[in-house]
Amino acid sequence: MSNEKIVEIRKLSKTIGKKQIIKNLNLDLHKGEITGFLGPNGAGKTTTIRMMVGLMKPTHGDILIGGKSIRTDFEGSIEKVGVIVENPEMYKFMSGYKNLVHFARMHKGVTKARIDEVIQQVGMQNRIKEKVGSYSLGMRQRLGLAQALLNNPEFLILDEPTNGLDPAGIREFRMYLRKVARENDVAIFVSSHLLSEIELLCDRIAIIQNGELIDIKNVNEHQQSRYYIEAKPSEQAKQVLEEIGFTVHPHENGYLIDTEAEHIPGAIKLLTAAGVDLYAVQPHRTTLEDQFLEMTGGGEIAQAHTK
Amino acid sequence: MLKLIQNEWMKLWSKKATWIMATLLIVILLANAGITKWIESTSPAPEIGWQEMEEMNLMSAQDQLQNPDIGPAQQDYYEGQAAIAEYRLANDAEPFKVESLQQQVLDGHMMLSLVTLFTVIVGAGIVASEFSQGTIKMLLTRPVKRWKILTSKYITTMLFALLFAVITFASIALFSWIFFGIGDGAFLVWNGSEVVEGSYWAEALKLSVLSLASTWMIGTFAFMLGTVFRSSSLAIGVSIFLMFVGVQLVFLLQRFEIVKYYLFTHTDLTQFYTGFMPIPDITMAMSLIVLTVYFLVFMVISYWTFAKRDVTA
Numbered sequence: 001m002s003n004e005k006i007v008e009i010r011k012l013s014k015t016i017g018k019k020q021i022i023k024n025l026n027l028d029l030h031k032g033e034i035t036g037f038l039g040p041n042g043a044g045k046t047t048t049i050r051m052m053v054g055l056m057k058p059t060h061g062d063i064l065i066g067g068k069s070i071r072t073d074f075e076g077s078i079e080k081v082g083v084i085v086e087n088p089e090m091y092k093f094m095s096g097y098k099n100l101v102h103f104a105r106m107h108k109g110v111t112k113a114r115i116d117e118v119i120q121q122v123g124m125q126n127r128i129k130e131k132v133g134s135y136s137l138g139m140r141q142r143l144g145l146a147q148a149l150l151n152n153p154e155f156l157i158l159d160e161p162t163n164g165l166d167p168a169g170i171r172e173f174r175m176y177l178r179k180v181a182r183e184n185d186v187a188i189f190v191s192s193h194l195l196s197e198i199e200l201l202c203d204r205i206a207i208i209q210n211g212e213l214i215d216i217k218n219v220n221e222h223q224q225s226r227y228y229i230e231a232k233p234s235e236q237a238k239q240v241l242e243e244i245g246f247t248v249h250p251h252e253n254g255y256l257i258d259t260e261a262e263h264i265p266g267a268i269k270l271l272t273a274a275g276v277d278l279y280a281v282q283p284h285r286t287t288l289e290d291q292f293l294e295m296t297g298g299g300e301i302a303q304a305h306t307k
Numbered sequence: 308m309l310k311l312i313q314n315e316w317m318k319l320w321s322k323k324a325t326w327i328m329a330t331l332l333i334v335i336l337l338a339n340a341g342i343t344k345w346i347e348s349t350s351p352a353p354e355i356g357w358q359e360m361e362e363m364n365l366m367s368a369q370d371q372l373q374n375p376d377i378g379p380a381q382q383d384y385y386e387g388q389a390a391i392a393e394y395r396l397a398n399d400a401e402p403f404k405v406e407s408l409q410q411q412v413l414d415g416h417m418m419l420s421l422v423t424l425f426t427v428i429v430g431a432g433i434v435a436s437e438f439s440q441g442t443i444k445m446l447l448t449r450p451v452k453r454w455k456i457l458t459s460k461y462i463t464t465m466l467f468a469l470l471f472a473v474i475t476f477a478s479i480a481l482f483s484w485i486f487f488g489i490g491d492g493a494f495l496v497w498n499g500s501e502v503v504e505g506s507y508w509a510e511a512l513k514l515s516v517l518s519l520a521s522t523w524m525i526g527t528f529a530f531m532l533g534t535v536f537r538s539s540s541l542a543i544g545v546s547i548f549l550m551f552v553g554v555q556l557v558f559l560l561q562r563f564e565i566v567k568y569y570l571f572t573h574t575d576l577t578q579f580y581t582g583f584m585p586i587p588d589i590t591m592a593m594s595l596i597v598l599t600v601y602f603l604v605f606m607v608i609s610y611w612t613f614a615k616r617d618v619t620a
């Protein structure tokens with residue numbers, strides 16, 4: 001990972017009508033790094049991505065890709081970008097191959113050999129001469145990935161790319177993206193609803209809500225270590241734990257305590273000495289989903305907008 | 308730009324609808340030639356010879372020249388007609404029969420309204436279909452400026468019109484050659500001072516180019532509607548409606564000054580060479596200026612909306 005900045009989003013805002021959909025968004029993306037873009041429905045993920053690829057014009061702010069502004073040098077900035085926005089729609093009346101030829105002609109220096117190489121990479125060589133209309137959703141996704149890779153992008157931007165892929169397909173897709181990011185030093189920006197998916201795929205996560213970036217965090221950042229303890233009678237257990245000096249949070253049928261592993265054996269001894277029966281002692285990991293829901297305040301969709 | 312046009316051309320001809328239109332065009336022209344042949348073979352031989360016909364032409368041309376309302380273009384036209392008729396009678400120079408390759412080719416420009424119809428369908432759909440298929444987002448996220456993409460689509464529409472015009476003439480020539488063969492007769496033109504023999508191919512070409520001005524304008528109009536409203540059915544509907552009704556409106560507006568700035572007063576440029584002019588006091592130069600202004604307005608609207616639009620499809 002070279003950590004070289006390739007994309008800079010600067011004070012990005014978008015207003016449609018009177019509604020401010022994106023509010024002053026700032027974000028940097030680095031080479032070789034996969035950044036997840038997470039947010040509840042209607043948070044503004046698709047809108048942000050559409051602005052990043054020139055489908056929508058920002059009301060304020062700018063996006064620099066490879067140092068070139070999307071506003072003043074569109075052709076230059078988008079040159080080395082590969083895009084999948086929602087479902088990749090292809091020309092159904094043409095073969096997969098002709099579709100790729102079509103898009104290849106719109107880039108500089110994409111050769112026939114490169115087209116064949118990309119087809120190999122996404123494993124479509126057997127069906128590429130058939131009409132896209134006859135493809136399954138997963139095959140269309142593969143073709144979508146193929147067209148995004150044609151120009152050897154330095155930056156891949158994907159809006160819900162795993163829509164419609166089966167679990168094996170998702171896994172393969174994830175492996176593939178990781179490989180591209182590592183080997184070709186490509187920066188990848190992925191929006192998704194599948195939190196577990198993002199957690200497995202990404203190095204870094206940007207969380208957006210109501211058009212505002214509320215958090216950027218690294219996935220493998222050291223988490224506060226927590227343990228889950230289930231014991232009976234539970235009132236007594238709580239008392240013992242508090243006496244030791246732990247902060248105790250009720251959780252399911254037991255309690256959560258914030259502590260490091262080395263304090264656990266001592267705690268167990270004290271609990272058994274006090275005559276408490278232990279049913280479970282286990283490390284507690286908060287999933288990204290828990291954190292996400294905690295941060296965005298549950299399942300409500302874009303509250304501010306619907307007010 | 309060449310590659311973009313190549314792309315559009317490939318997409319156009321990958322659609323079944325395009326091949327159906329081409330087939331339909333050829334079938335209609337074949338049927339037209341066949342029906343003409345059938346009428347000729349079933350109706351009795353004409354009672355009057357070509358000499359009587361020419362005498363009638365001469366008389367009607369002279370009648371028209373007496374009419375104080377005709378414009379300068381019509382004046383020229385009828386003088387030419389009269390001179391040619393006199394020449395034919397004096398020199399025993401027979402005109403082409405209707406059932407001959409030559410006359411069919413000369414009248415071929417009238418068939419170009421079919422080309423207009425198909426061009427409207429293509430022009431209306433070439434941008435709108437990208438939106439309805441959702442492919443527009445794949446197309447616009449390439450390192451190509453939007454105006455270039457729109458230009459390639461416009462040029463493709465016009466190339467399609469040209470190709471169909473060529474197909475029209477090739478079919479007319481082929482079918483009338485098969486059904487009627489090459490007839491006797493001479494093609495005569497009035498060059499302002501004397502009657503001379505001319506090339507009927509050159510004349511057919513001239514009239515076609517003039518007819519294609521209307522294909523061009525209506526095609527551009529449909530292209531604009533398709534680009535602005537992103538709905539090809541709406542664009543086709545409105546364009547074809549105007550194609551038929553627009554010309555009728557010329558007659559309704561006849562008495563008002565505004566008719567001179569009305570698009571459909573000028574779309575038929577062949578009017579300066581066929582004598583039929585609803586508004587006699589317009590000139591070719593005036594028509595060309597009016598058409599150019601309309602063209603520029605249509606183009607500005609198309610480019611402006613296409614370049615500015617936020618794509619959310």
Ligand SMILES: Nc1ncnc2c1ncn2[C@@H]1O[C@H](COP(=O)(O)OP(=O)(O)OP(=O)(O)O)[C@@H](O)[C@H]1O
Nearest residue numbers: 016021040041042043044045046047048302305619
């Ligand atoms: N053309 C538009 N006009 C008005 N409001 C719009 C328009 N497009 C999007 N919005 C609003 O902008 C907000 C953000 O939409 P966006 O599609 O970016 O959300 P998203 O994060 O991609 O959601 P999802 O997770 O459902 O895909 C939503 O509240 C939406 O209603």
Ligand SMILES: [Mg+2]
Nearest residue numbers: 045046047159
């Ligand atoms: Mg979305």
